Amino acid sequence: MPGGWLAAGAGFAFHFLNSKWQEERKARIERVNAQLRNFYGPLLAAVSATKSAYDALITQHSPDGSQGAFQDAVHSDPGGVEAEAYRLWVQAVLQPLNEQAAAIVSDHIGAAEPARVRAAGRRSGACTRRGGA
Numbered sequence: 822m823p824g825g826w827l828a829a830g831a832g833f834a835f836h837f838l839n840s841k842w843q844e845e846r847k848a849r850i851e852r853v854n855a856q857l858r859n860f861y862g863p864l865l866a867a868v869s870a871t872k873s874a875y876d877a878l879i880t881q882h883s884p885d886g887s888q889g890a891f892q893d894a895v896h897s898d899p900g901g902v903e904a905e906a907y908r909l910w911v912q913a914v915l916q917p918l919n920e921q922a923a924a925i926v927s928d929h930i931g932a933a934e935p936a937r938v939r940a941a942g943r944r945s946g947a948c949t950r951r952g953g954a
Contacts, residue, residue: 856929859929860925860929863925864922864925864926867918867921867922867925868922870918871915871918871919871922874910874914874915874918875910875915878891878906878907878910878914878915879891881906882902882903882906882907883903884903891903891907895907
């Protein structure tokens with residue numbers, strides 16, 4: 822009955838490998854879920870808040886409610902009401918939100934797939950040198 826032992830061995834090997842692949846797949850899915858929960862969700866919230874705050878700035882301080890008119894007003898009169906409002910909003914609202922988004926990225930940079938990050942750096946030519954560029 823050598824064929825019976827061979828079939829049993831092949832069945833055992835298939836079951837073992839299939840179980841291992843399923844466990845690895847489950848671990849990858851759990852990792853992606855953790856990334857979504859801890860990184861992408863908070864980052865999206867910070868970026869969305871920045872966009873909403875900027876839209877509110879435009880709505881409240883643009884001469885006609887448009888972004889173009891607001892930018893024209895700021896550029897044409899850097900000491901004007903719109904420019905002053907812009908500086909205040911950047912300082913008090915927009916920059917803290919940008920810093921929050923940057924902190925989320927820097928706090929979770931290790932959550933990125935290390936092999937993919939290294940490969941992307943090699944493809945883009947990015948490198949780090951000690952003592953400057």
